[in-house]
Amino acid sequence: GQQLNQSPQSMFIQEGEDVSMNCTSSSIFNTWLWYKQEPGEGPVLLIALYKAGELTSNGRLTAQFGITRKDSFLNISASIPSDVGIYFCAGQSRNFNKFYFGSGTKLNVKP
Amino acid sequence: AAGVIQSPRHLIKEKRETATLKCYPIPRHDTVYWYQQGPGQDPQFLISFYEKMQSDKGSIPDRFSAQQFSDYHSELNMSSLELGDSALYFCASYRGTDTGELFFGEGSRLTVL
Numbered sequence: 031g032q033q034l035n036q037s038p039q040s041m042f043i044q045e046g047e048d049v050s051m052n053c054t055s056s057s058i059f060n061t062w063l064w065y066k067q068e069p070g071e072g073p074v075l076l077i078a079l080y081k082a083g084e085l086t087s088n089g090r091l092t093a094q095f096g097i098t099r100k101d102s103f104l105n106i107s108a109s110i111p112s113d114v115g116i117y118f119c120a121g122q123s124r125n126f127n128k129f130y131f132g133s134g135t136k137l138n139v140k141p
Numbered sequence: 142a143a144g145v146i147q148s149p150r151h152l153i154k155e156k157r158e159t160a161t162l163k164c165y166p167i168p169r170h171d172t173v174y175w176y177q178q179g180p181g182q183d184p185q186f187l188i189s190f191y192e193k194m195q196s197d198k199g200s201i202p203d204r205f206s207a208q209q210f211s212d213y214h215s216e217l218n219m220s221s222l223e224l225g226d227s228a229l230y231f232c233a234s235y236r237g238t239d240t241g242e243l244f245f246g247e248g249s250r251l252t253v254l
Contacts, residue, residue, distance in 0.1 A: 061241050072145075072231055072245035073184070080241065118183060120243065127196055129174070129233075129243050133183045 036119055036132025043109055044140050051117060051135040052103040059121035062095050062102035063129070068115045076117075077104070109139050143167055145234050145246035153252045154222050162217040162249045166234030172196070173215040174243070175207060176231040184231055190215055202226075222253045 036053045043049060053062070061080055065073035077088050079095035079102060086093055092105045102121075106113055119132040146165040154160050166173050172191045176184035177200075186199035190209035201207075204222075209215045219226060229248045235241075 063241075063243060065245075070229070070248070070250065072147075072247045075242060075244060078242050122241070122243075127172075127189070127191065129186075131183045131186075 034119060034121055034130050034132040036135055038135055039133070040136040042138045042140065045110060047109055049106040049109055049137060050103060052101060053119035053132045054101040055121055056100065058099040058124060060124050061122035063120040064093050064104045065118045065120065066115045067118060073118055111139050111141050113137060114139050145232055145244055147232050147246035147249050149249060150247065151250045153254065155254055156222055156224065158222050159218070159220045160222060160251060162230050164215045164232030164246060166213050167244055170234035170236050171213060172235040173209055174233045174235070175217050176233065178229045178231060224253050227251055227253045
């Protein structure tokens with residue numbers, strides 16, 4: 031099946047630092063989604079991207095849909111302890127009926 | 142706003158027993174996906190339904206079956222449970238004719254003893 035390569039796998043940062051993570055694929059996607067998951071909870075949708083080149087913000091979060099439609103990144107600015115969690119990217123296939131997930135980036139923020 | 146509702150939230154079963162998980166999608170969402178997430182892993186796709194028909198199948202064991210009903214809710218039936226079936230099971234819903242947003246429920250944690 032299609033693979034999404036998400037990096038980094040984990041990050042340990044100091045409160046206040048900026049964070050960047052990305053996903054790449056060998057396939058073109060119609061939509062890129064970014065989720066945050068906390069332990070024992072369902073993934074919560076943070077940002078949805080629909081067009082190549084699109085840059086979208088949600089508070090301190092900014093995500094971009096790559097020009098080639100094969101990649102996306104998520105930036106978190108001025109991190110705070112409640113940003114701790116696992117961030118997943120997901121790409122929606124071109125025929126709309128399937129979503130593929132990255133393996134997640136585990137973010138740890140030290141106060 | 143209404144979200145994806147899953148029940149039960151927690152379930153404990155013995156080996157070889159049967160379990161049923163339920164999912165109620167967001168209103169007007171016609172597509173349901175089931176995922177299994179083991180500890181420290183990303184969600185693994187099991188099966189999906191669009192307009193009450195199975196639309197795709199992933200790594201779902203033969204011991205598992207699922208269906209989507211006329212009101213669009215879905216049930217995942219798991220039989221002959223094994224220890225390795227212990228996981229978080231997520232349902233996600235989506236409006237099948239649109240690009241975009243897949244919303245997850247809070248999950249059902251299955252523990253097999």
